[in-house]
Amino acid sequence: MTDTAIIEARDVVLSFGQTPALRGADVAVNAGEILAVMGPSGSGKSTLLHCLAGILLPDSGEIHFAGRRLDSMGEAERSTLRRDRFGFVFQFGQLVPELTAEENVALPLLLGGTRRAEALKQARTWFGRLGLDGLEQRRSGELSGGQAQRVALARGLVNRPEILFADEPTGSLDSLTGEQVMDLMVTVAREQGTTVVLVTHEPRVAAYADREVIVRDGRVHSLAAEGIGAERIGAERIGAERTGS
Ligand SMILES: Nc1ncnc2c1ncn2[C@@H]1O[C@H](COP(=O)(O)OP(=O)(O)OP(=O)(O)O)[C@@H](O)[C@H]1O
Numbered sequence: 001m002t003d004t005a006i007i008e009a010r011d012v013v014l015s016f017g018q019t020p021a022l023r024g025a026d027v028a029v030n031a032g033e034i035l036a037v038m039g040p041s042g043s044g045k046s047t048l049l050h051c052l053a054g055i056l057l058p059d060s061g062e063i064h065f066a067g068r069r070l071d072s073m074g075e076a077e078r079s080t081l082r083r084d085r086f087g088f089v090f091q092f093g094q095l096v097p098e099l100t101a102e103e104n105v106a107l108p109l110l111l112g113g114t115r116r117a118e119a120l121k122q123a124r125t126w127f128g129r130l131g132l133d134g135l136e137q138r139r140s141g142e143l144s145g146g147q148a149q150r151v152a153l154a155r156g157l158v159n160r161p162e163i164l165f166a167d168e169p170t171g172s173l174d175s176l177t178g179e180q181v182m183d184l185m186v187t188v189a190r191e192q193g194t195t196v197v198l199v200t201h202e203p204r205v206a207a208y209a210d211r212e213v214i215v216r217d218g219r220v221h222s223l224a225a226e227g228i229g230a231e232r233i234g235a236e237r238i239g240a241e242r243t244g245s
Pocket residue numbers: 016019020021039040041042043044045046047048201
């Protein structure tokens with residue numbers, strides 16, 4: 001573990017059957033840092049995020065979180081850690097459709113044992129902050145994509161996690177709505193000092209991060225050391241800005 005890293009993968013290898021997903025992935029994320037994980041489709045980005053979050057266990061290699069080996073903890077301990085110290089936002093919000101927006105936001109608190117009235121009270125404080133006032137009682141089917149993703153963001157942040165794992169959080173949104181969600185995510189993460197691991201294939205989204213790494217064929221490369229790759233991604237970004245996409 002480096003001195004300032006809160007979470008680190010060391011030489012992580014993971015295959016799904018015959019399919020190698022990670023082939024010796026190394027990455028260290030500093031406390032309070034917003035790290036974008038870029039790379040082509042199928043390169044291993046989501047698998048890396050799932051390993052860092054203790055959802056998947058590597059075949060070999062190590063995951064360190066706050067000075068402890070996450071990969072040698074049992075499922076129960078990892079599950080408690082995910083609930084209490086990590087937050088998650090995924091591409092398709094994945095709100096529970098039967099619950100109201102405020103109940104969805106309160107969910108991590110309820111699962112952690114906070115009493116219902118208190119959990120809902122804390123959940124409601126997020127609605128104004130994320131521009132969701134008046135939507136507390138809506139169900140996910142009654143929200144726009146951007147509103148639903150902001151509810152999902154509130155749910156990911158409500159337990160004030162040390163690390164927010166965001167896997168293509170804007171992937172299902174148009175670019176303007178995606179930028180609003182990213183603005184909110186970055187603002188709140190910086191206010192709270194939350195570390196963010198952000199998987200995205202969109203250079204515009206990655207530009208919100210403090211640092212970008214690229215996953216290629218199951219290994220992590222820093223952008224500065226990428227040479228041609230970095231130039232290519234720079235060109236993609238300029239292209240995206242030119243076309244306004
Ligand atoms: N549950 C699974 N079962 C079998 N193979 C899987 C599974 N999850 C991922 N893979 C394979 O592992 C490799 C890495 O997948 P991963 O989802 O990590 O890539 P990614 O970079 O996040 O891709 P994308 O940008 O398309 O989401 C791919 O070859 C993928 O097909």
